[in-house]
Each structure stands twice: as C-alpha cells, then as structure tokens.
Amino acid sequence: MADPVEFILGGLAAAGAGFFSNPLEVVKTRIQLQGELRSRGQYTVHYRNVFHAFRVIGKTEGLLSLQKGLVPAIYYQFSMNGVRLGVFQCIDNSGVTRNQQGKPIFGYTVLAGAISGAIGAAVGSPFYLIKTHLQAQANSSIAVGHQHKHGSFSEAFIKIFKTQGVTGLWRGSLASMTRVTVGSSAQLTTFSKFRSFFDNYPFLKSESLANTIAAAIFSSLAVVTMMTPFDVVSTRLYNQPVDTVTKKGLKYKGMFDCARKILQTEGPFGFYKGGIASYIRIGPHTILSLLFWREFRKLYFSINGESKDSKTVISS
Structure with a gap:
C-alpha cells in the first residue's frame, strides 16, 4: 500500500539536493544546446568545458545566473522524485524486489525502477520544460539554443498554457519519461547492488556514510553512460521553438526525429x-x-x- 510519507520524504530530499546541484544543471543545459544540429567547427564554442562554462556565465551574467530555473527545478525534484521514490519504496517495502535473504533481485529491481521513473517523469514534466527554458536563457553574447525569454516561472507557465494549452505543458514528456526510466532503472539497480556489495566489508556497512558515497560514485557512472543520450534529446525537445498556429515543434517532430537529426548533423x-x-x-x-x-x-x-532501511537512491 502506498505510504504518502514516502512520497513527501523523497520529494523533500531531492528538492534540498536540487538547490545545490542546480548550477551544474544550468551548465549542462547550455552545453547540450551548444552547436545544436551543426557539425563540429560550424558554430561558436561559448563553453569549452564545465569549468569554463561556470566562469563565462558568472562573468557575463553574474553569479546568480547560475541558479536560473531554480524554482521549477525545485518543484520538479519534489514532484518527480517524490513520486518516483515513493512508488519505488512502496514496491520495495512489499518485498517483491528482494529474495528471502533480503537481497535485491536484479530483474525485479530494474522493472520497479523503470515503472517508478516513468510515472515520476510524467508528473514532473511541465516543471522540467520550464526549467529548461529558463536555464537556456542567456546574454546574447553567449546564448545557445532557442531563447524563450520568460520573465519568471509563473509567467512561463501561464504563457505556455495560454498559447499551447495543457498539452503544451507536457511537450517532450515522452523523451523525458524515457530519460528518467533509463536513468532510474540504472541508478536504483546499480546503487542497490553496490550497497549490498560494499556491505561485505566492515568499514563499508550499509548504514555508513562511506557505503552511501561509494555506491553513489559507482552507480553514477552507469547512469551517465546510459542516460545522457536521452537527456540531450529531452533538452532539445523541451527547448525547441513552437509554431503559434499549429502548436507543433519547429525543429523536431518527436523523440526519434530529434535523435536522427542529432546523429546526422553532430555525430554519435x-x-x-x-x-x-x-x-x-x-x-x-x-x-x-x-x-x-x-x-x-x-x-x-x-x-x-x-x-526502516533505505536501499534506493534519488537521481536526475
């Protein structure tokens, strides 16, 4: 049975972490939009790497610009991860993802992570959409991707709703659901596996901080490898301009069209x-x-x- 407390606790934890990680999300979004549908050497490189991006954004737009999109980012983390973690923990609490010894069953854990990830992404998609728009907005000298020019989260929400309707708020949600499903499955599964593995060592017991950090570091490698392609596609779909008459994206018809165009113009x-x-x-x-x-x-x-012990993790 679903425990609403699990939803709330998971959401609060993710929202708290989101405050600290949002500057990196801003940098990631800018880099993903840089050189959109252009081959290498055919566009201006404003952001050479992560650290250069931090310096350029801070110098050009001010340090506070590194927290652009913070409000929808917090809402997204709370809603998406609250639902995702709540659903996953409820499934885990039921015992279906573990054997008689209490160890995670790989296949069932992957399935539980996929289901919980898809549901969470669908719920949080409007917040991620607006977050992407706000984070992409930049000074014209370092701007990348389409510039939506929203004044705030509330203004963006109202504008999208009035011009595109309810469906406009969920534009690109399929790609986001795929992104989080893949990332959730990879992270929830590998994190549980690594926690169980490290639990065999006295100095890395499951309730220790060292166990949590070690498992998170190793599981993150798997997540980034599997999720980043879907993350790039998701960012491009969310940020693309929309025709005001047809209410359709002007660059991509959908997830597969976006992936095809990226491969053709930018390569693997x-x-x-x-x-x-x-x-x-x-x-x-x-x-x-x-x-x-x-x-x-x-x-x-x-x-x-x-x-109660927690064997799962929050991502994205």
Missing part, C-alpha cells in the same frame, strides 16, 4: 554533450539527496517508533 558524440557536467552533477546530487532522504526517514520513523 553529439548524444554525449554535457556528459561530464551530468556526472559531476549526479554524484553530489545523489549523495546529498540520499543523505537527506535517509536522515528524514530516520527522524520520521524514530519519532513514530519504527525502523
């Missing part, structure tokens, strides 16, 4: 733009969110006289 490496920024972001975000979530759950269940 185009799918891994922003990959390093993603890994640098996912590591700390995972560790922070897991720590917040674990401590929130410990506090809540200790107050209520219960004891």
Whole structure:
C-alpha cells in the first residue's frame, strides 16, 4: 500500500539536493544546446568545458545566473522524485524486489525502477520544460539554443498554457519519461547492488556514510553512460521553438526525429554533450539527496517508533 510519507520524504530530499546541484544543471543545459544540429567547427564554442562554462556565465551574467530555473527545478525534484521514490519504496517495502535473504533481485529491481521513473517523469514534466527554458536563457553574447525569454516561472507557465494549452505543458514528456526510466532503472539497480556489495566489508556497512558515497560514485557512472543520450534529446525537445498556429515543434517532430537529426548533423558524440557536467552533477546530487532522504526517514520513523532501511537512491 502506498505510504504518502514516502512520497513527501523523497520529494523533500531531492528538492534540498536540487538547490545545490542546480548550477551544474544550468551548465549542462547550455552545453547540450551548444552547436545544436551543426557539425563540429560550424558554430561558436561559448563553453569549452564545465569549468569554463561556470566562469563565462558568472562573468557575463553574474553569479546568480547560475541558479536560473531554480524554482521549477525545485518543484520538479519534489514532484518527480517524490513520486518516483515513493512508488519505488512502496514496491520495495512489499518485498517483491528482494529474495528471502533480503537481497535485491536484479530483474525485479530494474522493472520497479523503470515503472517508478516513468510515472515520476510524467508528473514532473511541465516543471522540467520550464526549467529548461529558463536555464537556456542567456546574454546574447553567449546564448545557445532557442531563447524563450520568460520573465519568471509563473509567467512561463501561464504563457505556455495560454498559447499551447495543457498539452503544451507536457511537450517532450515522452523523451523525458524515457530519460528518467533509463536513468532510474540504472541508478536504483546499480546503487542497490553496490550497497549490498560494499556491505561485505566492515568499514563499508550499509548504514555508513562511506557505503552511501561509494555506491553513489559507482552507480553514477552507469547512469551517465546510459542516460545522457536521452537527456540531450529531452533538452532539445523541451527547448525547441513552437509554431503559434499549429502548436507543433519547429525543429523536431518527436523523440526519434530529434535523435536522427542529432546523429546526422553532430555525430554519435553529439548524444554525449554535457556528459561530464551530468556526472559531476549526479554524484553530489545523489549523495546529498540520499543523505537527506535517509536522515528524514530516520527522524520520521524514530519519532513514530519504527525502523526502516533505505536501499534506493534519488537521481536526475
């Protein structure tokens, strides 16, 4: 049975971590949009790497610009991960993802992660859409991708709703659901596996901070490798301009059309733009969110006289 507390605790933990990881999300978005549908050497490189991007954005737009899109980012983390973690934890609490010894069953864990990820991404998609628009907005001298020019989160929400309707708020959601499904399956599965593996060593017991950090570092490698191509496609679909009459995207017809065009114009490496920024972001975000979530759950269940362990993790 679904416990609403699991949804709330997971969402709060992810939102807290999102505050600290959002600057890397801004950098990742800019890099993913840089050179959109252009081959190497055919566009101006404003951001050479993650650290150069931080310097350029901070110098040109000010340090506060590194927190662009923070409001929808917080809403997205709370809604998407609250639902995702809540669904996954409820499935995990039911025991269907574990054997008689309490160890994770690989196939069932992957399926549970995929289902919970897809549901969470669908719920949070409008926030991710607006977050992408706001994070992509930049000074004209370093702008990349289409510039939507929203004044704020609320203004963007109202504008999209009035011009594109409810469906406009969920534009690109299929790509986002695929992105989170892949990332969720990879992370929830590998994190659980690594926690169980490291639990065999006395100094890396499952309830220790060292176990959490070690598992997060290794699982993040798998997540970035598998999720980044879908992440790039998702960012491009969310940020593309929309025809005001037909209400259709002007660059891409959908996820597969976007992937085809990226491959044709930017090559295979185009799918891994922003990959390093993603890994640098996912590591700390995972560790922070897991720590917040674990401590929130410990506090809540200790107050209520219960004891529950957390074997899952928050991503994206």
